[in-house]
Amino acid sequence: MYIIGIAGGSGSGKTSVVKKIVNSFPNESVCVLSQDAYYKDNGILTQEQREQINFDHPSSIEFPLLIRHLHELKSGRAVEMPTYSYITCTRQKDTIPIEPGKVVIVEGILIFTDAELRDMIDLKVFVDTEADERIIRIIQRDVNERGRGLDKSIRHYEKFVKPMHETFIEPSKKFADIIIPEGGHNAKGIDILISKIRWMLHEV
Numbered sequence: 001m002y003i004i005g006i007a008g009g010s011g012s013g014k015t016s017v018v019k020k021i022v023n024s025f026p027n028e029s030v031c032v033l034s035q036d037a038y039y040k041d042n043g044i045l046t047q048e049q050r051e052q053i054n055f056d057h058p059s060s061i062e063f064p065l066l067i068r069h070l071h072e073l074k075s076g077r078a079v080e081m082p083t084y085s086y087i088t089c090t091r092q093k094d095t096i097p098i099e100p101g102k103v104v105i106v107e108g109i110l111i112f113t114d115a116e117l118r119d120m121i122d123l124k125v126f127v128d129t130e131a132d133e134r135i136i137r138i139i140q141r142d143v144n145e146r147g148r149g150l151d152k153s154i155r156h157y158e159k160f161v162k163p164m165h166e167t168f169i170e171p172s173k174k175f176a177d178i179i180i181p182e183g184g185h186n187a188k189g190i191d192i193l194i195s196k197i198r199w200m201l202h203e204v
Contacts, residue, residue, distance in 0.1 A: 002122050008128060013129055033069060033098065
């Protein structure tokens, strides 16, 4: 099994890159584990406390579970990936079955910040997008998908997203083997990744 990690700042276009890769391999030979599925369950917190959760800090992720699931997949066993609601800040009852594939993509803003997880990744990719482009995408996503108003989204960005990006995410770029500027808009960079995966599928 070959493990590819795709990291980058919030709103950088990581998900678009992953979707374009997966759509190039319709036979399910490439499976995906999303870091966002492994946020810790915060159901015991009050609504006021949930609004103060720092989703951009490594402590918000249940890395041991993500790492265990990767080990299970490497051993040829299927896993049940959690699902998470940003609106309620809770882990949902439903899970997503993930079958082991020859290539596994792990995607998320913080995946290069955990040394044990980082060491498991064979190819590290960082999606690098300018801050002004990312903030537009973040606000659109917050308002349309996460139940935040415009003012709340901007405050959240200033309090959590921006400082955590500068403290944890941007420095993790040094671990990358490949840097793809502008995310899903970088067709050549994505084509290189797809070609690499095609080659690996014949080798693994």
